[in-house]
Amino acid sequence: MMEFFNNHKKLYLTALGLFVGLTILVAIMPAINNQNNNSPLPNAEALSEEAIQGKAVYVSNGCVACHTQQVRNIEMDKVWGRRPSIAADYADNHRTDFWRNTATLMGTERTGPDLANVGSRQPSAAWNLLHLYQPRAVVGQSIMPAYPWLFEEKDELEEGDVEITVPDEFRKGVKGKIVATEDAMHLVAYLQSLKQVDLPEAMPAPEFLYKRQPKNIADAAAGGGEDMGLDGAALYAANCQSCHQANGEGLKGAFPPLKGSPVVTDDNPELLINIVMNGYDPRPEYATMPAVGANSNLSAAEVAAIINHERTSWGNNARKVPVAEVQKIIDMLKQTAKK
Template sequence: MEFFNDHRKLFTTAFLLFFVLTLFVAILPALHNQRQNAPLPGHEPLSEAAGKGKSVFIANGCVACHTQQVRNVAMDRPWGKRPSVAADYAGIVRTDAWRNTATLMGTERTGPDLTDVGNRQPSLEWNLVHLFNPRIVVEASIMPAYPWLFEYKAYPADGDVVVNVPEAYLKNGKGKVVATEEALQLVAYLQSLRQVPLPDGRPSPEFLYARAAAQAAAADEGGGLDGALLYATHCQSCHQANGEGLPGAFPSLKGSNVVGGDDLELYVDIIMNGYDARPEFAAMPGIGTMMELTPAEVAAIINHERTSWGNAGTTVTEAEIKEMMDFLAQGADE
């Protein structure tokens, strides 16, 4: 009983017990994980702007609806080229000495996963419009708007980033919408979220379904891949469901000379490698290359665009697109 009556012995023993438990349960395993899971060779630390943008992301509660973890299940295939691995998070550091908030893996996916959003949607213009009011680019979006990240200016300065917002969404026609520094920092953070390829040619972990098998099954059932679904997945966020795009930001595919024209090389090149039409429109990223679209998928997208919204272009075959993609790849190598 003397032990329990001597507070020095009691508290010293309790402290040593918890210290030993903390050492073996938390500290040593964490140090082991740091040694075993180094950042991937292609990992890039956050830039100053992206680091500040991460704080904006946290402050505005984005982590409540968006995850940053691609699980090894079929439904997560649209969010990244491969399932996430421990090394993807190894290079993420604490916010500062007092706050951790390092990994923002999230617990709920009300909105899309953002692990690879920097590759899926790298467009500065699209991200700014989407933050100002998501319904402008995704009509059915339930994401809240963030107008406080923007300001109205009658005469924007030379260094201001003007956001092309349709008149219907302007507040009493107050002038031009200009992105604040916080908005640009948040987009810089989103653009930094990219999956890094595994080193040494190591194969990526497979998702729990075979993509090729799914394509073959779709073809056997009647008729090839679903071009409308592929368009909705890869193109609709900018060019819209009606193909009319967004004036001043994203071109219309309805009645487009590229979509309905005979220059298939240009058409495929734009899908695979992107196109910069400044100052008329925002630059388009190389969606086909980034998302590793197959000739069959590109052909399905082209055929959907050429036969929708009143377009009456000539349909193409997978063999034609493969030949064109091989030609473009050969030209890039040279």
């Protein structure tokens, strides 16, 4: 036996052979297998030209250091997408170019939110641009870097320019108009393209594991189901706060205030529920509101919790809407939409 250890050729070749053999088994074969046996889902859209360039901006600035793009098959990841990510979701990633490798961008660190479905969750271009220019202008406690170099300062707008409205405290002496560069527009196009694709009918979605037990079911039933024990403030924080802000005052010139808003405090909640579910864009001075409720599949109980929070906070003092009434209005809205 020691003879073998004293022969450098035999020793090193054995070690190398063992290592290469295991490498083929656990890395190369599974990689090839995954590459060849998965194709994009039938309703998946290929990235647009702008989105492809936006992805390059995303890669080049190392966004993957803090943002994952994977919904794991565990219940706690349910906030990031409707279903767990599957191999097919990544199948359309190919080598970037001669110099650069494939960028699957799954990530290993979630310092910031997961972005696998951010295109559905936060599609507003106005919000994304302002957030890129200065994240703390929209999310006060954010620690994301600001990307002012994706914007330029202009005295006069030219055709096709997209100006962003930055609150004064974040303008930092910039006098002119702040205009998004092509890079910024491309990056936003890429972020908007990040949407979970619906699985084909025949294909069951993988299950979320490690399920939470629903909170206080018994209590909610006993309490007449007014808000099902849901925390309206938390739901507001998760779904609405990044635009309308924690104080309900919105951002001047970008996102309207909910505090004192006649739409929010109206005794008839129909328009409010319609806006929450299907979005809104009647006023040119404000950004377009995306269909938050529909995109995130909010239930009637969740919508009720959110609007009741909005109707009773920041000095607003409207009646609380029961879940049953919200359910009725949502059903009615669906009916009219179909017609």
